[in-house]
Amino acid sequence: MTEQTTLDLDEIFKALAHPVRRDMLYWLKDPERFFVEQEHQSFEIGVCAGKFDQRTGLSQSTVSAHLATLQRAGLVTSRKVGQWNFFKRNEETIEAFVRHLGEAL
Amino acid sequence: MTEQTTLDLDEIFKALAHPVRRDMLYWLKDPERFFVEQEHQSFEIGVCAGKFDQRTGLSQSTVSAHLATLQRAGLVTSRKVGQWNFFKRNEETIEAFVRHLGEAL
Numbered sequence: 001m002t003e004q005t006t007l008d009l010d011e012i013f014k015a016l017a018h019p020v021r022r023d024m025l026y027w028l029k030d031p032e033r034f035f036v037e038q039e040h041q042s043f044e045i046g047v048c049a050g051k052f053d054q055r056t057g058l059s060q061s062t063v064s065a066h067l068a069t070l071q072r073a074g075l076v077t078s079r080k081v082g083q084w085n086f087f088k089r090n091e092e093t094i095e096a097f098v099r100h101l102g103e104a105l
Numbered sequence: 106m107t108e109q110t111t112l113d114l115d116e117i118f119k120a121l122a123h124p125v126r127r128d129m130l131y132w133l134k135d136p137e138r139f140f141v142e143q144e145h146q147s148f149e150i151g152v153c154a155g156k157f158d159q160r161t162g163l164s165q166s167t168v169s170a171h172l173a174t175l176q177r178a179g180l181v182t183s184r185k186v187g188q189w190n191f192f193k194r195n196e197e198t199i200e201a202f203v204r205h206l207g208e209a210l
Contacts, residue, residue, distance in 0.1 A: 013122035017115055026209065098207055104131065105199055 008073060012097055015073035021066050024052060025075060028089045046079055046086030113178060117202055120178035126171050129157060130180060133194045151184055151191030 015021055027034035031043040035051045052063045067087055070076045074093040079086045120126055132139035136148040140156045157168045172192055175181045179198040184191045 009127070010122055010124065013118050017118035017122060019115065022114070022209075094210055098210055101206060102203055104127075105203055 006074075007093065007097055007100060009097075009100075011073040012075065012093075015069045015075055018066070018069075020056060020058070021070055023056075024066060024070065025089060025094075027052075027055065028076065028087065041081070041084075041086070045081060046077075046088040049085045049087065052087075111179075112198065112202055112205060114202075114205075116178040117180065117198075120174045120180055123171070123174075125161060125163070126175055128161075129171060129175060130194060130199075132157075132160065133181065133192065146186070146189075146191070150186060151182075151193040154190045154192065157192075 016025075028047060031047050035043070035047055035055060038048055038051065041048065049063060049067060050060070052058075052067065053060050056063060058066075067076065067078070067085075071078055071087075075090055075097075076087045077090050079088075121130075133152060136152050140148070140152055140160060143153055143156065146153070154168060154172060155165070157163075157172065158165050161168060163171075172181065172183070172190075176183055176192075179195055180202075181192045182195050184193075
């Protein structure tokens with residue numbers, strides 16, 4: 001199997017092995033649909049970590065750990081604005097991963 | 106995310122999170138190329154577990170555990186002939202998984 005150096009397949013598969021993380025990635029596809037409105041910020045810069053706490057009903061630390069796992073795998077990117085962290089899908093990595101799987105599996 | 110009931114996504118992603126298991130699945134695509142000839146049996150019935158020991162250089166118990174993980178995920182099927190276990194790719198599940206990812210991710 002030829003693995004592109006930009007894809008950390010071990011980390012990506014591990015990240016996707018949890019249903020909550022797959023849901024998070026899915027919700028990020030369409031923030032307007034899956035998250036209630038953000039005050040002061042549009043979804044352009046991403047979805048604030050706190051929105052995932054509300055959506056999942058999980059604790060802040062659990063949500064942080066899930067988001068960190070997604071980020072370590074390169075599936076999301078984050079941006080800090082003030083004290084808040086905003087998350088977006090990393091479409092480039094996601095597309096490369098899906099393409100790779102179609103060829104390699 | 107709508108998940109087809111026939112796919113255990115947690116188990117599939119976990120199974121694919123290890124490079125040796127990805128390799129095993131890849132080798133099973135083309136046994137004649139990746140494994141030395143099997144005595145008495147053609148590759149039609151699958152690849153004997155012992156062939157993976159030789160190919161990976163891993164212990165029999167480690168190889169068995171990897172193959173069991175792939176089988177639990179539905180990515181391979183096995184068939185016992187005498188005292189030997191033979192493994193094949195489960196193309197139906199693999200194809201459904203790749204198709205699902207293309208849509209859901």
